[in-house]
Structure formats: C-alpha cells, structure tokens
Amino acid sequence: MSKGTTIKEALAQWETKSGEKAAEAEEIKLLCQIPSVEKMDASLSTLTNCKKLSLSTNAIEKITNLNGLKSLKILSLGRNNIKSFSGLEPVGDTLEELWISYNLIEKMKGIGVLKKLKVLFISNNLVKDWSEVQKLSELPCLVDMNMVNNPIEEKHSGDATWRPEIEKKLVKLKNLTECPSSGRMRRRRIDKIIY
16 A cells, blocks of 8 residues: 655645745645545645645544634635544634535534634535535635535425525525526525615
8 A cells, every 4th residue: 555645745845846835825836646644734834925725635533733824815625534523623703615525525513613704615414404505604704606516405405495594593694505406506696685
C-alpha cells in the first residue's frame, strides 16, 4: 500500500510549480494529489496569508490543523472521505465559503461555529434528517446553498416539499441549487413574500 502525499510534500510541489512561496500566497490548490493527501497535517499552519485553500479530490477523512489560517475565506474539501465538521473551529470567524460536496457527512454537528459562512456546497453527502438541516439555521450569514443528492433532498424533492421546508427553516437563504425532474442542476433565487 502506498503512502499518501503529506501536506508538506504537496506544498513543496506547489511552490516548485507556481514559483511562489506558500507562506505568502493567497490561493493554494493542492487538489488531485497522486498519491492522495490523507491527512491535513501541521504544515497547513504556515499558510497565514491564504484566503482560498483547495484540497479537493484527495483521501482526507478529518478536518484538522487549520489553526494558522487566520485569513481563510474559502475552503474546498469536495471529493474526500470527510464525515464531520469537527475541526473547523479555528476558521469560524473568517470562513465565508465551504465547498464540501461528495463526502460522507450525515450530521451537521459543529457547523454552527462558522459565523461568517455565506456559501455552503454540501451536495452528494448523506444528510437524511430535517433535524440536521435545521442546524444550518445557526449560520447567521448563510445565503447560498447546494444540498442536491443528499437522501433528505432526494426524498422531499420527489414530493415537492423540499423547497417550502428549506424556506421555512433557513429564512435568510437567497439561492438554493435544485435538481428538477430533468436531472439538470439549477440555482434558483428564493423570493420571499412578506405580508
């Protein structure tokens, strides 16, 4: 069995390829590493200027070592093996966008620490209960969400209760990506009528 690429190794490769110093960069892409990154190690703490970090399409199971990322606004962790939001606490006051589709998330425990989160892409996960969706109401700035292809969305889109329930539970949401019967995803603005 091959050993995964470490963050330290991936950063060294990124620096060689980009010609930039990782510690000074605002955007770093460590996606699709071969072999895959398996752990978010302490090397991430050197990325103090990073505003956008992409670690998608790897084999990461846990979110860890975000302590030094004081400027982080966008975190891309799609297509990994992540099961929970635990570990996001260090970026709770700065993170505005979390792209975490195609993972193994069933529970929303821990999402509430992201007080500035505006965009949540969490499609193709395992969320199946309304009680978990309700936890998203703890996010005071959330305005844009994609939750397509989670068991709860699939069940309630079929009986046309998905959108009305989301509108009740997430009153500040402005955009919701949906997958109508045509199978093509589309983003729709939520129009609220106030009486």
